[in-house]
């Protein structure tokens with residue numbers, strides 16, 4: 001059953017009405033207006049664009065969607081990542097409308113800001129404005145970036161002041177109704193020596209729900225700060241998902257960024273990490289499970305802008321039925337980024353011969369004293385492994401499931417947050433059926 | 438009635454090529470059988486066929502466990518019915534810890550009617566048993582946390598197979614060259630362990646054991662009630678422990694001479710195998 005939505009399309013009239021309803025400072029309205037005109041100028045990306053060659057969005061009709069309406073809120077789906085975790089704060093949204101949020105006093109009293117972007121900008125606009133205006137995600141780079149920059153609503157903000165170490169994970173859940181629209185924007189700022197863990201997940205009210213997500217994520221990790229950021233995309237399998245994501249990791253700072261993807265009909269994600277200060281470190285983990293006719297496409301960048309930085313990316317996907325994944329990875333090393341140590345790897349486990357995985361690693365290196373390596377593999381569940389497990393009493397299906405879990409273990413081993421490992425493992429396990437032809 | 442595994446006139450082909458050509462073998466619970474024979478005679482093929490490997494096509498004959506038709510069961514059902522094999526070359530399953538692998542396996546084999554998703558055996562009970570068995574096999578506790586056969590040495594793999602036998606407590610166990618890759622002391626330990634495990638498959642009942650080996654050490658503590666010699670895909674001779682002694686000291690020349698037809702079959706098998 002779909003919630004009734006009266007989206008009018010992303011029209012000029014609707015945009016004017018939206019802006020008028022926002023009551024935002026001028027600097028913010030101006031940013032929106034510039035992005036909006038850019039949105040209107042830009043064409044939809046086509047298959048001639050290198051990035052979109054393998055990702056066909058001709059069936060997407062943007063005018064079928066529009067500004068998120070205040071649709072009827074139903075019961076929220078269970079948050080997978082929060083299970084059994086003592087949280088330091090939580091937030092939620094429904095069709096890009098913010099719901100109740102909270103932050104433990106212990107952190108609020110230390111100057112931590114956590115909540116939805118709408119309210120936080122209203123209350124702490126001047127404080128957040130410089131970060132906002134850094135535009136980590138270029139709002140003018142393509143149609144979807146412009147749409148989010150112009151029309152974002154709700155969203156998440158986390159600001160951790162200098163030296164504050166939050167030892168309880170924070171959690172946020174973005175929910176979409178069937179046919180709904182989510183224009184989430186996330187801004188995370190860790191000042192010098194700060195530490196935090198943010199668990200962000202998305203879900204639809206219905207497994208087969210449709211809708212549109214067009215989002216942006218900006219992570220600013222200050223000098224010697226440590227951020228663990230987890231992003232679980234678990235929309236219904238009818239949702240169009242477009243996301244621009246960018247992290248800046250400062251001098252001596254550390255980012256562990258984990259992406260899990262289970263949902264959506266089609267996803268196109270740009271996940272970029274820039275190492276901007278010397279001795280910065282980023283670990284990027286991806287675990288994807290696709291089925292049916294899902295299409296998940298990831299463009300990852302590890303951009304070494306400073307010397308002595310380390311980046312390590314591991315993406316693993318298992319594919320069932322007629323699903324497809326695309327991974328294009330780029331390690332870019334600037335001229336001054338000597339002593340770079342960069343690694344990227346993508347492994348795919350094919351659970352059906354009808355599934356397809358494309359891996360396209362890339363290197364662009366301008367420094368001469370660097371170590372950059374990449375690799376990718378694609379394979380099927382081994383019949384000998386299956387037989388072996390079955391001789392130990394596993395049913396065929398249990399054996400397949402175990403082997404798939406084992407395949408992901410290498411990436412789970414890197415995720416230092418137990419609830420995330422467990423939630424991803426279980427969710428993937430539930431999806432594995434058996435080997436298809 | 439004693440549980441009985443009965444193999445009658447078994448013919449097995451691999452990739453369309455006939456390997457077993459009429460094997461007859463009956464094992465009762467409590468008996469120990471030794472299966473010997475030159476390399477390539479079909480010993481592992483017999484084991485794989487009994488376990489239900491889909492690549493080993495049964496083209497004739499029967500395998501029965503009491504009055505159950507084993508050939509109708511898949512490998513999982515055979516395991517749950519109490520048939521086990523320690524493989525000559527066990528498979529690695531990267532990313533799956535020995536302990537997790539065995540807990541699920543033990544649960545399924547001990548409760549053959551368990552439905553998917555039902556409770557596993559309690560962690561404490563499992564841990565206790567696993568630790569005891571590992572101590573008996575002088576395995577480091579760290580072993581349980583390693584991935585199944587992943588990067589194991591030859592000896593570690595064989596020990597891990599015996600550990601699985603100890604945990605699963607089958608009615609019938611086939612041990613395929615479990616002594617190869619082990620040093621002298623390790624073979625001695627394996628021999629003792631197998632004897633001990635085989636003497637109690639739960640409830641005080643013994644296992645029926647089929648030991649495939651080229652050496653005498655594994656049989657030290659597991660004196661065979663019967664020794665079978667396989668040649669060219671057939672069991673050509675059966676005797677007692679004295680036959681085993683003869684074979685591991687003198688080799689197979691007498692056997693080849695006595696069974697020229699099987700020796701010819703062996704020759705043709707090894708020829709095609711080396712092509």
Ligand SMILES: Nc1ncnc2c1ncn2[C@@H]1O[C@H](COP(=O)(O)OP(=O)(O)O)[C@@H](O)[C@H]1O
Pocket residue numbers: 451452456474475476477478479480481482483492706707710
């Ligand atoms: N999986 C297999 N694929 C191809 N040939 C096989 C396979 N298993 C066994 N064979 C062939 O069957 C014959 C018997 O092999 P095997 O049963 O392993 O002998 P043994 O265990 O007595 O040394 C050999 O010729 C071998 O090449």
Ligand SMILES: [Mg+2]
Pocket residue numbers: 480481482525613614
């Ligand atoms: Mg063999």
